[in-house]
Amino acid sequence: MSNPYRLWEIQQRSNxxxxxxxxxxxxxxxxxxxxxxxxKYEIKYDPERLIPVDDDLADRVWQAGWELFREVGxxxxxxxxxxxxxxxxxxxxxxxxxxxxxxxxxxxxxxxKHRRVEDTEPPFCLFSPDCTCSEELHYSxxxxxxxxxxxxxxxAPILENSxxxxxxxxxxxxxxxxxxxxxxxxxxxxxxxxxxxFLVAVGTAxxxxxxxAVSNNEWGVRTTDARIIGTLTEFKTADTMLNRVVHCxxxxxxxxxxxxxxxxxxxxxxxxxxxxxxxxxLNGLCIYGSIFNQHFPFHxxxxxxxxxxxxxxxxxxxxxxxxxxxxxxxxNGFSNAGPMTEMVFYETACHALVSTVxxxxxxxxxxxxxxxxxxxxxxxxxxxxxxxxxxxxxGMTRDKANEIALKLLVRYEDRAADAPMGKEYQExxxxxxxxxTQEHFDxxxxxxxxxxxxxxxxxx
Amino acid sequence: MLLKELSxxxxxxxxxxxEILAGKLMDEGADPLQTISSLTEVMGGxxxxxSRLEIFLPEMMQSGEAMxxxxxxxxxxxxxxxxGSxxxxVVLGTVKGDLHEIGKNIVKLMLEANVFQVKDxxxxxxxxxFIKEAVAMDADVIAASSLMTTTMPHQKEIIExxxxxxxxxxxxxxxxxxxxxxxxxxxxxxxxxxxxxxxxSQKITEILKK
Numbered sequence: 001m002s003n004p005y006r007l008w009e010i011q012q013r014s015n016x017x018x019x020x021x022x023x024x025x026x027x028x029x030x031x032x033x034x035x036x037x038x039x040k041y042e043i044k045y046d047p048e049r050l051i052p053v054d055d056d057l058a059d060r061v062w063q064a065g066w067e068l069f070r071e072v073g074x075x076x077x078x079x080x081x082x083x084x085x086x087x088x089x090x091x092x093x094x095x096x097x098x099x100x101x102x103x104x105x106x107x108x109x110x111x112x113k114h115r116r117v118e119d120t121e122p123p124f125c126l127f128s129p130d131c132t133c134s135e136e137l138h139y140s141x142x143x144x145x146x147x148x149x150x151x152x153x154x155x156a157p158i159l160e161n162s163x164x165x166x167x168x169x170x171x172x173x174x175x176x177x178x179x180x181x182x183x184x185x186x187x188x189x190x191x192x193x194x195x196x197x198f199l200v201a202v203g204t205a206x207x208x209x210x211x212x213a214v215s216n217n218e219w220g221v222r223t224t225d226a227r228i229i230g231t232l233t234e235f236k237t238a239d240t241m242l243n244r245v246v247h248c249x250x251x252x253x254x255x256x257x258x259x260x261x262x263x264x265x266x267x268x269x270x271x272x273x274x275x276x277x278x279x280x281x282l283n284g285l286c287i288y289g290s291i292f293n294q295h296f297p298f299h300x301x302x303x304x305x306x307x308x309x310x311x312x313x314x315x316x317x318x319x320x321x322x323x324x325x326x327x328x329x330x331x332n333g334f335s336n337a338g339p340m341t342e343m344v345f346y347e348t349a350c351h352a353l354v355s356t357v358x359x360x361x362x363x364x365x366x367x368x369x370x371x372x373x374x375x376x377x378x379x380x381x382x383x384x385x386x387x388x389x390x391x392x393x394x395g396m397t398r399d400k401a402n403e404i405a406l407k408l409l410v411r412y413e414d415r416a417a418d419a420p421m422g423k424e425y426q427e428x429x430x431x432x433x434x435x436x437t438q439e440h441f442d443x444x445x446x447x448x449x450x451x452x453x454x455x456x457x458x459x460x
Numbered sequence: 461m462l463l464k465e466l467s468x469x470x471x472x473x474x475x476x477x478x479e480i481l482a483g484k485l486m487d488e489g490a491d492p493l494q495t496i497s498s499l500t501e502v503m504g505g506x507x508x509x510x511s512r513l514e515i516f517l518p519e520m521m522q523s524g525e526a527m528x529x530x531x532x533x534x535x536x537x538x539x540x541x542x543x544g545s546x547x548x549x550v551v552l553g554t555v556k557g558d559l560h561e562i563g564k565n566i567v568k569l570m571l572e573a574n575v576f577q578v579k580d581x582x583x584x585x586x587x588x589x590f591i592k593e594a595v596a597m598d599a600d601v602i603a604a605s606s607l608m609t610t611t612m613p614h615q616k617e618i619i620e621x622x623x624x625x626x627x628x629x630x631x632x633x634x635x636x637x638x639x640x641x642x643x644x645x646x647x648x649x650x651x652x653x654x655x656x657x658x659x660x661s662q663k664i665t666e667i668l669k670k
Contacts, residue, residue: 031518077559077583132609132639160609169557169610177610206610207557232559240559264513265562301513301656303638371638 005093005286007249010083011242017073017081025075025082026266030235033071037064038271043316045270047308050409051315051354051402058117058319065278065320066090072279074287077232078239085286093286099326101291103153103254105196105224110152112292114326115359117319122392123361125385126200126330128155129376129425130366135161137374137425138181142188143434144425145378146197150385153198155228155363156185160373170207178202178210182220199225200256208243215251226254229288231280233259234266237287245288256292256330257284263310264300270313273297277317281327294363296332299416303369304336306347307416308409314351315358315398322359330363331355333384336415338368338422339377340440343412345447350408352384353456356391357401367422374424379436379444386448387456394457404454462488463495466530467502473522475529482533492534496575503527503573511658517566524569531575546577548600548668551593553581554637555614560607563637566657567603574661587617594631601664606637615640616648632667636660 020029041064046052073084085093099114112124127145142156159167162177181204189197201221205211211227214220221227229244231237248255259280261267267276277295284290297313298305305314314331321327333351337343348365355362364384368375391401412419425431428440436444452458462485469478485495503523510520550571554564561583571578579597581589585604594602602622606612615635622628635645636654645653652667654660 027518027521158609166613167610168613169608174610204610206608233562236559238559262517262562264510265517268516268518299513300517301511372641 005096005289006089007246007289010085010287011246013083014076014079014081014239014242017083019080020075020082022075022077022080025236026234030072031266031268034068034267034272034275037068037275040064043271043275045309045312047312049402050308050311050405051358051398052312052319053398055319055323058316058323061274061316062278062320062324064275065317066282068275069279069282072235074231074283075236076238076242077236083237083287090282090286094325097285097326101254101328103224103226104198105222108194108196108198109224110198112152112328112361114328115322115361117322117359118357118395118397119359120392120395122389123356124152124328124330125150125388126153126155126361126363127151127378127381127385128200128363128366129157129381130155130332130370131157131376132160132373133157133425134374135159135164137431139184139188140429140431140434141425142184143192144429145381146188146192146194147434148378148382148385150382150389151197153200154185155200155203156181157376158203167204170209174205174207174210175213177204178214182214186219196224200228201225203228208240208247211244212247215247215253221253223252226256226291228256228258228294229290230258231283233262234276235279235283249289255288255290256294257281257288257290258294260296260298262298262300270309273310274313274316274320277313278320281321281325281329285327292328292330294330294332296334296366298334302336302416303371304334304416306333306335306351307413311351311354311405314360315354318355318358318360329360331360332363332366334366334370335380336369336419337412338372338375338420339380339425340428340443341420341422342443342447343415343419344380344422345383345444346408346411348380348384349387349447349451350405352387353391353401353408354405356388357396357398362388372421374426375422377425377428377436377440379428379440383444383448386458387451390456390458393459400455404456407454463490463498466495467498470499470502470523470526470530471506473519473526475522475526478526479529479533482530486533486537492538496531496534499527499530500574507570507573507658517562521569524573527573547575547665549577549597550601550603550664551579551581551590551597551599552603553585553590554583554605554607555611556584556586557614558606558608558611559583560605563607563657564605567605567636567654567660570658570661571664574665576661576664587614587621590618591621591625591627599631600668601632601634603634603636603660603664606635606640609639612640612644615650619649632664634660634664
């Protein structure tokens with residue numbers, strides 16, 4: 001399905017769905033329902049087993065996610081009504097969904113396909129630093145990422161300033177920043193010889209006006225690119241999000257549903273995160289008309305997802321969706337450590353490995369918890385994508401991946417709370433050439449050799 | 461004995477039982493301030509467990525509601541006897557253009573559990589509204605959360621408007637939210653930066669003592 005599912009019938013439910021006081025939605029509807037569903041489907045987190053191999057568990061997580069989405073729906077904070085979707089509609093939307101899409105344009109177009117558990121097809125590699133960056137570094141960072149050989153798609157860092165002026169959401173400054181963002185991207189893509197590369201843009205736009213302002217096939221975000229449309233945590237939306245849904249549908253570009261269920265928040269623990277990831281994916285399909293779901297579950301205190309309580313739900317939900325649907329979904333890593341630390345390489349490798357063998361595509365890497373300006377580089381993302389390619393190509397089993405992932409966890413898990421922030425982009429990359437410093441590259445190479453010794457068969 | 465039962469009710473998040481037990485305690489002539497102080501300690505322990513994620517947000521919220529129900533029972537008597545016992549008045553919200561609320565809601569809960577009077581303005585709050593509500597409430601603190609880098613400038617706007625109105629010294633301005641930092645707080649001249657929701661009530665208590 002490249003068309004949105006029953007666009008106006010669904011949108012109208014913002015006006016006609018059941019009324020609910022916003023204060024009641026999460027504590028009185030969402031969380032009690034989620035707790036009951038976890039119990040009903042007997043979903044139980046096992047901290048000793050990062051990657052479950054129980055197919056029945058995966059199927060129960062799928063059923064639980066389906067039931068959660070059907071029962072809870074999506075709350076519109078502007079109309080105070082719940083958009084609900086029936087079983088029959090979910091089935092119809094899943095039937096209509098395509099398992100593959102051509103994204104990007106011309107020679108740079110890539111076929112993005114659904115993956116299965118232990119699939120030997122490599123994951124789609126969406127590189128993204130996710131962080132904000134200084135205006136003077138934005139173009140160089142775009143170049144550096146777009147130079148990455150395994151890159152299938154790119155989401156650029158977020159501008160904080162444009163022509164020296166602080167960008168303020170929903171203001172003229174944001175529209176100006178969005179224009180600069182896409183011009184930098186398009187020029188960088190052309191200069192590295194990938195003019196048609198698939199872009200997910202523009203992250204600088206927090207408001208719908210910024211997104212809509214840069215839809216243009218000649219100079220802006222093209223119809224072969226994608227936009228990210230967020231779901232508010234948890235299971236809430238607003239007209240500013242739904243405006244984007246309608247715009248993407250009518251403009252004709254792709255969209256991805258962005259969700260970040262919080263471990264320790266309204267979802268509770270690992271089981272709740274696994275179930276919510278499935279439910280959010282059905283939301284992306286049925287209500288947002290998205291071709292992919294972009295998930296970044298994260299730890300309430302640390303803002304990361306590379307520790308076991310987050311890796312387990314990623315592995316469980318990935319298998320649930322791989323076995324029971326044709327959906328596309330990216331696993332967005334959030335590391336504790338920052339660039340040019342061995343820890344960030346271990347964390348990214350582990351996140352990518354667990355995600356790859358459980359059916360996910362990769363979206364790497366929000367370094368240093370995605371909190372600090374300029375603290376992300378392509379090299380940590382590269383190691384994740386290389387792990388993903390290698391694990392798929394060698395047909396790595398969940399058991400083997402679990403064994404390696406546990407070894408990797410030993411190297412960083414106890415440092416999650418006080419992880420090193422690492423360095424900023426300009427300290428580990430030559431800004432003019434957009435290439436890593438020797439010191440940075442050597443660290444990457446050392447960790448890659450170590451991963452190789454653990455059993456990951458890199459082709460180069 | 462009743463106080464222990466009330467503490468247990470707060471800990472288990474049993475709002476109805478908490479309200480009933482508070483009523484019984486009041487009928488027995490319990491000192492409202494001492495009772496609330498005991499419950500604040502209980503809530504502090506719950507906050508500690510939440511900060512280690514031994515319990516999760518829904519459980520903490522339930523405990524917070526149970527405590528609020530108990531405090532509400534004592535409030536009329538407290539006002540009569542003590543002229544109010546609030547540690548301070550806070551207007552709280554997420555800034556304009558930003559729809560995120562979880563961190564802000566945790567701060568609200570912890571402030572209320574620590575006997576602050578809180579006016580929650582919700583999300584997507586215009587900078588001027590923070591100030592108007594602070595004036596209306598005669599607040600001590602304006603607390604503004606931002607979860608997006610492009611909405612952080614609205615935290616600065618609050619401070620700038622306060623300066624333009626000649627009211628900067630009247631309120632402590634507290635900021636927080638995932639992308640914010642101490643560096644940003646210093647840059648915009650905020651009085652306090654809270655790195656996480658859990659520590660906000662303690663930090664706000666400290667700056668109000670100064």
